[in-house]
Amino acid sequence: MRAAVLGDAAAYHRLLAAIAPVLRATAQQGLARAGQPIDQCEDIVQEILLAVHLKRHTWDTGAPFGPWLFAIARNKLIDALRRRGRRIFVDIDEFADVLPSEPARETLPATEIASHLESLPFRQRDVLQAIAIDSMSIKETATRLQMTEGAVRVALHRGLARLASRLRG
Amino acid sequence: MTMRTDDLIRTLSTDSQQLDRSVGVVLLWAVILVSPISLLIFFGTLGLRENFVGSLGNPFFDLKFPVTLSVAVAAVSIGLILTRPGRRLGGRVWLMGIPLALVGTGIVADFMVPQKTTWMARLVGSSSRACVIAIPVLGLPLLVASIVALRHGASTRPALTGAFAGMFSAGLAAALYATHCLDDSPLFVATWYTLAIALMTAIGALAGQRFLKI
Numbered sequence: 046m047r048a049a050v051l052g053d054a055a056a057y058h059r060l061l062a063a064i065a066p067v068l069r070a071t072a073q074q075g076l077a078r079a080g081q082p083i084d085q086c087e088d089i090v091q092e093i094l095l096a097v098h099l100k101r102h103t104w105d106t107g108a109p110f111g112p113w114l115f116a117i118a119r120n121k122l123i124d125a126l127r128r129r130g131r132r133i134f135v136d137i138d139e140f141a142d143v144l145p146s147e148p149a150r151e152t153l154p155a156t157e158i159a160s161h162l163e164s165l166p167f168r169q170r171d172v173l174q175a176i177a178i179d180s181m182s183i184k185e186t187a188t189r190l191q192m193t194e195g196a197v198r199v200a201l202h203r204g205l206a207r208l209a210s211r212l213r214g
Numbered sequence: 215m216t217m218r219t220d221d222l223i224r225t226l227s228t229d230s231q232q233l234d235r236s237v238g239v240v241l242l243w244a245v246i247l248v249s250p251i252s253l254l255i256f257f258g259t260l261g262l263r264e265n266f267v268g269s270l271g272n273p274f275f276d277l278k279f280p281v282t283l284s285v286a287v288a289a290v291s292i293g294l295i296l297t298r299p300g301r302r303l304g305g306r307v308w309l310m311g312i313p314l315a316l317v318g319t320g321i322v323a324d325f326m327v328p329q330k331t332t333w334m335a336r337l338v339g340s341s342s343r344a345c346v347i348a349i350p351v352l353g354l355p356l357l358v359a360s361i362v363a364l365r366h367g368a369s370t371r372p373a374l375t376g377a378f379a380g381m382f383s384a385g386l387a388a389a390l391y392a393t394h395c396l397d398d399s400p401l402f403v404a405t406w407y408t409l410a411i412a413l414m415t416a417i418g419a420l421a422g423q424r425f426l427k428i
Contacts, residue, residue: 049230050233052230052231052233053230054227054228054230054231055227057226057227057230058223058224058227058230061223061226061227062220062223065219065223087219090219091217091219091222094219094222094223094226095222095226096368096428098226098229099234100299100367100368100428101233102233102234102235102236102237102366103237103297103298103299103367103368104298104299105298105301108298108300108301111300112299112300112301113298113299113300113301114300115300116299116300116370117299117300117368117370117428119370120299120370120428121428124427124428154216154217154218155216155217155218155219155222156215156216156217158217158222159215159216159217160215162215163215173225176224176225176228177217177221177222177224177225178217178221180221180224182228183228198229198231198232201225201228201229201232202229202232205225205226205229213427213428
């Protein structure tokens with residue numbers, strides 16, 4: 046995690062890929078407990094991942110990673126459940142049961158983030174479209190959109206931040 | 215339109231070079247940037263009290279600064295911890311005891327030294343209304359800057375974080391206002407400064423609830 050936060054892209058990718066199944070199980074359990082269909086769980090997983098990404102500088106590199114991750118996950122989960130129409134309180138202890146269980150499968154594909162893409166300023170939308178949907182690299186995106194790589198990076202980061210604020214509602 | 219989580223993860227890793235600055239640094243700059251606004255309002259309307267320099271050294275006058283500034287320091291220290299998910303407040307809560315102890319000691323001293331007026335007259339003072347209005351007005355630009363800066367953090371308790379941002383801004387504003395205010399009795403400070411700071415704390419909590427969600 047330390048390497049991941051300090052800018053090692055490969056380590057960071059491994060980290061996010063490793064926590065996604067845990068977040069998925071957590072989200073499914075939260076939805077089930079709230080009596081809501083678990084097929085929207087991937088939207089919640091993506092919202093948590095986006096928050097983890099944008100707020101990773103608030104993790105104190107000397108502190109354990111788990112409590113930080115679960116504080117964010119719990120916060121976003123409660124938020125998401127509330128927005129879906131019911132007040133619900135999730136006990137932090139519940140995460141303990143989730144950890145050792147089988148990795149959960151992706152259910153329905155997530156639509157929320159993608160649906161907000163359209164509403165972004167066009168530069169940010171084009172960059173996110175190229176990188177997230179068309180799987181292009183920064184360099185390829187820069188060539189396609191006739192931008193500098195630096196400008197692509199900035200647009201990407203701003204686009205992600207804006208998506209997160211749209212998701213907050 | 216849909217997005218696979220694997221695609222999102224790949225996108226986020228592509229953005230792994232972009233890391234926000236620490237919240238404390240952002241907050242420091244934000245406060246430095248807007249403090250001229252508070253200073254302009256202060257010198258444009260109130261200004262230093264007469265014989266400001268001569269008042270320095272009067273223990274009851276001087277005490278107003280450690281009291282108000284320790285409120286600001288304690289509040290910002292607790293507020294910044296609250297922007298780090300999963301961190302416990304721990305011993306920092308006791309920092310709030312510093313201003314309380316200072317003002318408590320001041321009140322005891324106020325009763326022990328000979329006074330020309332009754333304790334009630336010292337508590338009511340001569341400028342309570344100005345105090346309760348000026349501190350929030352001077353603090354408001356600082357509160358706005360603090361909330362903007364704290365948005366870089368991740369608060370799982372947004373209202374509480376906002377409350378401490380309000381208290382921080384009010385503590386700084388109160389220290390500034392203290393250079394104008396002619397009421398030096400700790401009884402006055404404990405009543406009216408506290409009321410003004412409480413007001414700002416409440417405004418901060420509302421702002422936090424609205425603007426500090428992760």
